[in-house]
Amino acid sequence: MTTGARHDTIPMRGPLRAVISAMRPRQWVKNGLVFLAPMAAGVVLHWHVLVHCLIAFVAFCLAASGVYMLNDARDIEADRHHPKKRRRAIAAGQVKPKLAVFLGFTFAIIGLAITQVDGWNGPLLLIIGIYIANSFAYVYGVKKIAVIEMASVASGFFLRAISGATANHLYVSKWFLVVISFGAMFLVVGKRSAEVHRLGAGAGEHRAVLTEYGENFLNSALTLTATAVVLGYCLWAFDTSTAGLSSIHHHVVAIEISVVPVVLAILHILRLLEGGGGGAPEDLVLEDRVIQILGLTWVVLLGIGIYR
Numbered sequence: 001m002t003t004g005a006r007h008d009t010i011p012m013r014g015p016l017r018a019v020i021s022a023m024r025p026r027q028w029v030k031n032g033l034v035f036l037a038p039m040a041a042g043v044v045l046h047w048h049v050l051v052h053c054l055i056a057f058v059a060f061c062l063a064a065s066g067v068y069m070l071n072d073a074r075d076i077e078a079d080r081h082h083p084k085k086r087r088r089a090i091a092a093g094q095v096k097p098k099l100a101v102f103l104g105f106t107f108a109i110i111g112l113a114i115t116q117v118d119g120w121n122g123p124l125l126l127i128i129g130i131y132i133a134n135s136f137a138y139v140y141g142v143k144k145i146a147v148i149e150m151a152s153v154a155s156g157f158f159l160r161a162i163s164g165a166t167a168n169h170l171y172v173s174k175w176f177l178v179v180i181s182f183g184a185m186f187l188v189v190g191k192r193s194a195e196v197h198r199l200g201a202g203a204g205e206h207r208a209v210l211t212e213y214g215e216n217f218l219n220s221a222l223t224l225t226a227t228a229v230v231l232g233y234c235l236w237a238f239d240t241s242t243a244g245l246s247s248i249h250h251h252v253v254a255i256e257i258s259v260v261p262v263v264l265a266i267l268h269i270l271r272l273l274e275g276g277g278g279g280a281p282e283d284l285v286l287e288d289r290v291i292q293i294l295g296l297t298w299v300v301l302l303g304i305g306i307y308r
Contacts, residue, residue, distance in 0.1 A: 010092045018094035019103065022072065023065035026282045030160060031060040036180075037165035037172055042306045044164075052124070052167040055117055059128050060160055063111030067135040070104035073097040074139055082206045083199075108132050115167075124167040131159045146212035150188045157184035175236035182228035187281050189225055190269060193218040194279025222273065226266050233262050254305035261294040261301070268294070 013021055034056040038044035044053065072079060072090040079091035089095045112132065115124040138152045161180040165172045196203050196210055196218065204211035237255050268290050272278025284291045 010087050013089060013094050015094075018089040019099075022069050022089040022095045022100060022103075023107070024068045025065075026286065027064060027068065028061045029282050029285045030157065031057050031064065033157060033160040034060065034164040034167075036161050037170055037176065038168060039302065040176065040306070041165070041170050043168070043170070045307075049168045051118055052121070053164045055114060055121075056124055056127075056163045056167050059111045059114045059124070060131070060163070061111075062107045062114065063128055063132050063135075064156075066104040066107030066109075066111065067132070067139065068104075069095075069100040069107070070136070071139045073100040073104065078206055085206070121167055123169070124163060127159055127163045127166050131156060134159075143207075144209055146209050149209055150185065150192065153191075154181070154184035154188045157187065173236065173239075175232055175239060178232035179229055179236055182225045182232060186222065186225035186229055186266070186269075189218060189221045190273050191279040191281075193222060193273050194276055197273075197276035198279075222270065226270065229266060230259075230263055234259055252305070254301045254308075258298055258301040258305065261298040265291060265294045265298075 035044055035053050038049050038053055043049050069090070072088055075085075076091055076097055079085040079088060082091075085091055090097065090100050112125065112128055115121055115128050134152055134155055138149065142152045143149045158180050161184075162172060162177075164170075192210065192213055195207060196213060196215070199206055199210070237259055268288075269278045269284065272288075278284060278288075285295070
């Protein structure tokens with residue numbers, strides 16, 4: 001059997017495995033963003049901060065999985081004609097749409113409830129609530145509105161990134177917000193660019209809004225967001241005022257050098273996008289060796305700068 005044939009084959013799954021697959025556990029890697037703000041603040045290893053971050057992580061995993069199941073149940077027909085999405089458990093008929101909808105709402109509610117496991121945490125409850133409301137709006141209509149739908153998806157990354165700070169009542173600098181906001185948009189624009197490139201003329205059949213995005217627009221949007229991310233990160237890393245990352249570290253050089261892996265990672269993703277790849281953040285983190293090495297280098301440099 002060829003590689004292409006293996007890729008097209010729908011895997012056999014039992015009932016439990018099908019439900020777990022429909023939850024898209026590979027996507028949970030995105031929820032690691034909840035640790036970012038506490039890490040940058042130098043407090044992520046504090047026990048109570050770590051507990052709140054872990055609660056936020058689990059809450060986002062459940063809430064996001066609920067949203068994925070609702071979305072897949074609603075898009076079941078379009079997914080069945082998609083070269084990759086047709087392998088999903090719901091599109092493959094391994095999880096019934098009614099069950100997917102029931103589980104989707106159930107997981108979302110449990111995600112909200114988990115935010116209060118360690119006592120009343122209103123800010124985290126609010127963040128998860130906003131995420132769920134925004135996601136429901138996306139599933140049931142916003143996904144059809146060009147540009148706005150990209151902002152809606154990007155806000156999910158943004159909410160994850162600020163949840164760790166919000167849950168622990170940490171100060172978030174303006175440059176952190178800039179980097180996260182434009183970084184999220186960069187990833188979403190990249191995903192749309194990869195979809196248009198990979199699906200070609202039939203892109204609109206799988207995601208109607210893709211017909212609204214031309215190649216020139218997507219390239220311009222990638223350039224704009226990538227530039228904003230690099231500029232924002234540089235200002236964050238080199239700013240010695242109370243608004244900057246450098247205001248809390250002990251080794252200035254390590255923080256400044258951390259700009260290098262950030263820039264290289266963006267350039268690497270842009271190169272992948274040019275060839276039609278690099279559109280799925282979870283695949284980049286879990287499978288792309290270059291991104292893994294650059295990410296590890298970045299974490300080490302931040303660790304040296306903040307914790308040593």
